[in-house]
Amino acid sequence: MPVAEDSAVPAPAGQDGGRPARTVADRLLGVLDAFDQTHRRLTLSELARRTGLPLATTHRMVARLTCWGALERAEDGSYTIGLRLWEVAALAPRGLGLREAALPYLEDLYEATHENVHLAVADGVETVYIERLSGREAVGVLSRVGARWPLSVTGVGLVLAAHAAPAVQSAVCAHPPRAFTPYTITDPARIRAMLAEVRRTGLAVSDRQITDDALSAAAPIRSADGTVVAAVGLVVRAGEGRVPELAPTLRVAARGISRALGWPGN
Structure with a gap:
């Protein structure tokens, strides 16, 4: 009995390069994953090409996603x-609620500094930005809401990595990032030393690691049980x-957010 194209039954060995179908x-997730910062609008043909799916299959997947509201047709x-x-x-507790x-x-942090203000969480070995405030006079940054960067190259990322599980820290050090600028730190020993310094001081500083004109500093945000769940940062x-000059204000903001999340510390 033939298996329908959309069936979840694996293909026989050797079919599709020996991998299960x-x-x-x-397929649905693959269609969504085809969109990114530089591909915000895609035609059906482009989606088929980026997902590697047949055009007819792509059409069915896109129709389902559009009917549900995950995609919109221009x-x-x-x-x-x-x-x-x-x-x-928006239902994610580490997203809109935070x-x-x-x-x-x-x-308040933005009004006190008029610099770029970031709120970020960790997802594996990456930083995910969930809020950004910026002014016209602030230094230009590449961050945006939803953007991802390696944990070790940003202030918020260093905070999150420093307080992550040992396995995550090992992964961060074992797979250093590519060099975005001449100042990007890619040596595992130096990354590990930076994480230790963040834990010691409670403040992370990333100097020109993504662009050669920006420096970021960040402090940890804790949940009710004291676990570091996010980081707040400034880019100057x-x-x-x-x-x-900015570190005390940054720490005050981090403590305020932590208390709002139920942390009883000082």
Whole structure:
């Protein structure tokens, strides 16, 4: 009895390069995964090419996702991510809930500094930004809400890595990032030393690791049981020596957000 194309039953050995056939869920997620920062709008043909699926299969997957609201179809026939995904993502406790608790303190931090303000969480060995406030006079940054960067190259990422599980720290050090600038630290021993320094001081500093004109500093945000669940950071122009000036304000913001999450510490 032939297996339908959308069946979750694995293909026989040797079919599809010896790998099991992708399930319907795999295909649906693959379509969503085709979108990224530089591919925000894709045609059906582009989606088929980026997912490696036949055009007919892509059409069915896209139709299902569009009907549910995960994708939206533009007048020109191309597709974008739909608002339904935003609604679902807003339910994530490390997303909108954390952002809502933190936002008053992030706004205060911005008003006190008029610099780039970031709120981030960890996902494996990557930093994920869930909020960003920025002003016209602040140094330009590449971060955006939803962006991901290796943990070791940003201030918020260093905080998260320093307080992560030992297995995550080992992975961060074992697989250093590519060099974004001449200042990017890729030596595992130096990364491990930076993480130890963050734990000792309670403050992380990443100097020109992503762009050669920006420096970021960050402090940990703790949940009710004291676990570090997020990080708040500032990005300023490199070479201005502002970290000692900004560190107390940054720590106050981190403590305020932590208390809003139920942390009883000082």
